[in-house]
Amino acid sequence: MKLIISSGVVLALLAILPSIQYVLAAGDSTGEYLDRRVEIWGLFYRLMIVAFTVGTVVSGMIVWLVLRFRESNPKAKPTSYEDSGSW
Amino acid sequence: MRTQVRGKMSGHSTWPEWVYVGVVVALLCYVGAEAWNIERIIEHVPEDAKLIKVQGQQWLWTFEHEDGTKEIGELHLEKGKAYKFEVTSKDVIHSFNIHDYTVLMDAVPGRINTVWFSPNIEGEFPIQCREYCGLIHYNMRGTLIVEDKGA
Numbered sequence: 001m002k003l004i005i006s007s008g009v010v011l012a013l014l015a016i017l018p019s020i021q022y023v024l025a026a027g028d029s030t031g032e033y034l035d036r037r038v039e040i041w042g043l044f045y046r047l048m049i050v051a052f053t054v055g056t057v058v059s060g061m062i063v064w065l066v067l068r069f070r071e072s073n074p075k076a077k078p079t080s081y082e083d084s085g086s087w
Numbered sequence: 088m089r090t091q092v093r094g095k096m097s098g099h100s101t102w103p104e105w106v107y108v109g110v111v112v113a114l115l116c117y118v119g120a121e122a123w124n125i126e127r128i129i130e131h132v133p134e135d136a137k138l139i140k141v142q143g144q145q146w147l148w149t150f151e152h153e154d155g156t157k158e159i160g161e162l163h164l165e166k167g168k169a170y171k172f173e174v175t176s177k178d179v180i181h182s183f184n185i186h187d188y189t190v191l192m193d194a195v196p197g198r199i200n201t202v203w204f205s206p207n208i209e210g211e212f213p214i215q216c217r218e219y220c221g222l223i224h225y226n227m228r229g230t231l232i233v234e235d236k237g238a
Contacts, residue, residue, distance in 0.1 A: 011113040033169050033205035036129055036189045043125040050114050061107070 132203045136169035143174070143181035143194035145220060146227040160228075162214065164206050166235040171203040182218035185231055191217060206233040 069076065081087050139162070140151040150158045164170055174183045176194035184191045185204075192202040214229035 008109050008112055011109070011116065033133055033207075034128060035207060036204050037187075039125050039129055040189045043121060046121060047118055050118055054111065054114055057107075057110070 132171050132201070133169045133205075136171040136203050139164075139170050139172050141172050141174045141183055141194065142177055143183060143216065143220075143227075144177035145179065146216070146223040148183070148214060148216075148227070148229040161230050161232060163232045163234060166206055166209055166233050167237070169203060169205040171201060174200045174202065179220050180218050181216045181220050181227070184215050184217040185212055186215065187212040188231075193218065206231070209233050209235050 067073070138153050142149045142151075147160055148162075150162045152158075172183070172190075172192065174192045174194045175198060176196045178196060180196070181194040182191065183194050183202075188204050188206060190202055190204050192200045194200070210233055212231040212233070214231050216224055216227035218224075220227065
């Protein structure tokens with residue numbers, strides 16, 4: 001469990017730290033300005049990739065669960081408490 | 088004893104589920120961090136940005152430049168310069184939108200909202216109210232004219 005939590009913290013930091021660096025590095029130099037269109041649409045496309053990835057993983061998992069654990073699956077076998085008839 | 092009960096009830100290893108949860112949490116962290124990051128970046132107004140006061144009213148836009156020059160329905164800007172807009176409204180809530188430059192800010196009576204951008208393409212671009220503001224809302228339009236003074 002500790003490994004899982006610490007891995008989660010590390011992953012979160014890997015996402016957050018570069019963001020902080022970007023913000024602190026936001027330029028004050030004159031003459032060069034960021035392009036809102038590029039930044040905003042870039043963000044939109046990145047987040048759409050994440051959204052569709054999550055959607056694919058979640059729906060794929062549901063489809064797999066339904067097919068794998070249906071009663072008619074040849075690999076299906078009752079759980080130990082179903083087998084014994086008592087919970 | 089508790090471990091045995093849990094093991095019996097689940098009947099399988101739970102580590103794939105924790106990996107699944109971890110991946111989803113990591114993706115959510117990424118989404119939040121990226122959105123926050125981009126918002127911070129685009130809200131960072133350059134120090135040399137020129138001020139434009141924008142006032143919405145039923146059903147037209149008024150623009151006032153730093154030197155006091157006023158324009159109604161048309162806004163002339165210089166390519167490559169940064170402009171900070173102070174947006175407000177005289178009557179009801181409007182929304183100042185230059186679609187081609189992804190500029191969008193609510194114009195609220197009694198409140199000044201700010202947004203900035205730097206036009207980098209010459210030409211004429213539509214300005215449109217994006218908040219329903221009454222009968223002629225559909226025609227509360229203006230034109231942004233970006234000129235290249237250096238050319």
